[in-house]
Amino acid sequence: MSKQTILGRVTQLAKANINALLDQAEDPQKMLDQLIRDYSDNISEAEQAVATTIGNLRMLEQDHREDVDAAAEWGNKALAASRKADELRAAGSTAEADTFDNLAKVALGRQLGSEQEASAAEPTIAAQTQVVDSLKAGLTSMKEKLAQLQAKRDELVARAKSAQAQNTMLDAVKNIDVLDPTSELHRFEEKVRREEARALGKGELAASSLDAQFEALDDLDRRSEIDARLAALKGRAA
Structure with missing residues (x-):
């Protein structure tokens, strides 16, 4: 060139x-x-x-x-x-x-x-x-x-x-946005909340069952007292 x-x-x-x-x-x-x-x-x-x-x-x-x-x-x-x-x-x-x-x-x-x-x-x-x-x-x-x-x-x-x-x-x-409903973190948070709610439910259920048992015991004592008093009345009558 x-x-x-x-x-x-x-x-x-x-x-x-x-x-x-x-x-x-x-x-x-x-x-x-x-x-x-x-x-x-x-x-x-x-x-x-x-x-x-x-x-x-x-x-x-x-x-x-x-x-x-x-x-x-x-x-x-x-x-x-x-x-x-x-x-x-x-x-x-x-x-x-x-x-x-x-x-x-x-x-x-x-x-x-x-x-x-x-x-x-x-x-x-x-x-x-x-x-x-x-x-x-x-x-x-x-x-x-x-x-x-x-x-x-x-x-x-x-x-x-x-x-x-x-x-x-x-x-x-x-x-990782926690406000994103599709994020893994949000789903994990919801799962934890459901587990916490279930635990609360079980706790309440257990508490109500225990109260019922105590109520039954109180009722049994009441009936025993009534039966005792009835027996006493019958004894005085005789």
Whole structure:
């Protein structure tokens, strides 16, 4: 994939509105997990693209410096050959002077070629520098966005766990509500009350039976007293 395509994707992801994406998601946590994976993958790919682009840029810059240095070196050689030609011509050695002038021309031709190569590389170097700067900025923004995504996910997971714990607690409280007629505790309380009522009934029944026995005993004593008095009356009559 070309670095221009990667640059476009990095820019798009760096500008993405996380909150808007989450608002549209049916399952925000799953979307966050997917976004984290996408961002991580694209960051890794962008880092490779940045490294490759920087490497290419450094090679261009190195070639440019070599062309600039070569142009300067050929300029010095042309100057030296031209001065030698002037010395020889002043000394009357015209043929040798022409030879050094020709060498000076060759050196100047090489200088011109190096200068042209250096000039031709400068727009490319400027463009590549701009691409590198954009990729670096986008990469930094994506890393910041990834940190936001991870923090958002952690917050969402914590909120989900808190809500689940709260619901569990509320369900537990509801299950032990003594006012709930369907609760086990209420049924147990009713059973205890019935047992207590039965015990009270048995107590009352036992008490009434005992009273009856005492009443029967009192009645027996009364009849015995009456019988004794009747016997006494009969004795006096005789």
